[in-house]
Amino acid sequence: MSDEKVFVASPEAKSKAKTFRIIAFIAWLLAIGGQIYAIFNLIGNDTMTWLIVAIVVILILAITGNLLWKKANRLDPASEKNKTKFFIQNQLGAIMSVLAFLPLVILIFTNKDLDGKTKGIAGTVAVVAMLIAGVTGVDFNPPSIEQYTEEINQQTEVLKEINLDNDNVYWARAGNRYHVYEDCQYIANRAGVSNGSVKESWEKKGISTLCKVCEKKARKANTLTE
Numbered sequence: 001m002s003d004e005k006v007f008v009a010s011p012e013a014k015s016k017a018k019t020f021r022i023i024a025f026i027a028w029l030l031a032i033g034g035q036i037y038a039i040f041n042l043i044g045n046d047t048m049t050w051l052i053v054a055i056v057v058i059l060i061l062a063i064t065g066n067l068l069w070k071k072a073n074r075l076d077p078a079s080e081k082n083k084t085k086f087f088i089q090n091q092l093g094a095i096m097s098v099l100a101f102l103p104l105v106i107l108i109f110t111n112k113d114l115d116g117k118t119k120g121i122a123g124t125v126a127v128v129a130m131l132i133a134g135v136t137g138v139d140f141n142p143p144s145i146e147q148y149t150e151e152i153n154q155q156t157e158v159l160k161e162i163n164l165d166n167d168n169v170y171w172a173r174a175g176n177r178y179h180v181y182e183d184c185q186y187i188a189n190r191a192g193v194s195n196g197s198v199k200e201s202w203e204k205k206g207i208s209t210l211c212k213v214c215e216k217k218a219r220k221a222n223t224l225t226e
Contacts, residue, residue, distance in 0.1 A: 005156065007148035009076040010203040017076035020068040024093075027065035031100040034058045039104055043111055045118050052122060055104070055129050062100050062133040066093035070139055075206060077143040086144065093137025101130035151208055155198045158210060162218040170195045171207050178207045180214035 009017070034057055042051040069092060078089040088095075108114065108123045159167055159180070169178040173192030178201045187193050194204070201207045 005149070005152050005197070005199040007077075007145050007152055007199070007202060010200075012204060013075040013206070017072040020072035020075070024065040024068040024072065027061045027068070028096040028100065031058045031061035031065065031096075034061065035100055035104045039107055043107060043114065043122075045113075045115055048118050048122050052125050055101075055122075055126050058100055058104075059129040059133055062093075062097045063136050065096060066133065066137040069093045069137075073139065074143050077145055077148060079145045080147075086142070090139045090142035091137070093139070094134050095137070097133035097137040098130065101126060101133060105130060148202060152199050152202050155208065155210065158215075159198060162215055162222060167197045168195060169198055169201055171201050171205055176207060177209045177211045179211045180218050184211060184214050184217075186211060186213065 034054055038051055038054040038058070041047070042054055044051075073090055078086045080086050105123065105126045108126055109119055111119070114122075156167060159169070162180070169180060170182050170184070170187055170193055171178045172187045172190050173194075175187065177186070178198065179187055182188070182193070182195070196204070
């Protein structure tokens with residue numbers, strides 16, 4: 001096997017991540033647009049029901065953007081070397097979620113024309129929605145190029161141990177594990193089986209887990225040859 005392999009997102013992963021990010025930005029912009037509409041048209045005692053409906057719609061859009069952005073970051077992660085970029089890229093969902101709600105929350109509670117009941121109900125709903133959106137936007141375990149590189153090389157070392165120094169694995173189009181043996185029961189005779197190094201399985205499919213059946217078979221084979 002070669003020495004340390006540095007993770008680089010494949011063109012396919014980068015393309016998919018770009019698509020996810022574009023859709024995420026569209027969702028966030030629609031959420032902010034919904035907030036602007038609510039600010040100018042729905043903050044009132046007679047429109048509280050519609051204001052709450054708008055808040056729910058903004059929440060759905062914000063969460064959609066957050067989840068897609070996280071998926072994109074797992075396909076094409078940032079490097080930890082640039083701390084500012086790394087933080088912004090991984091926590092952008094939380095930032096955008098706050099932007100989609102905070103002005104609305106402030107204006108609800110500071111509007112002198114709203115009665116106490118409207119402020120209490122609509123304000124509480126808006127605050128809770130902002131917190132939910134913010135939490136879904138936070139990445140508590142953000143991926144990084146360095147993390148992926150470390151895990152790829154750890155998995156490669158596992159293969160050194162169990163598979164006679166052979167860095168060739170297989171993975172299926174719909175699977176979430178890589179396999180040491182092409183005839184493994186989980187991928188045998190299945191369409192869309194690819195093969196390559198552990199590094200390639202990460203770059204092309206994001207797979208980081210070895211099939212337990214293959215691992216058991218490989219360890220048994222190594223024991224018999226000792």
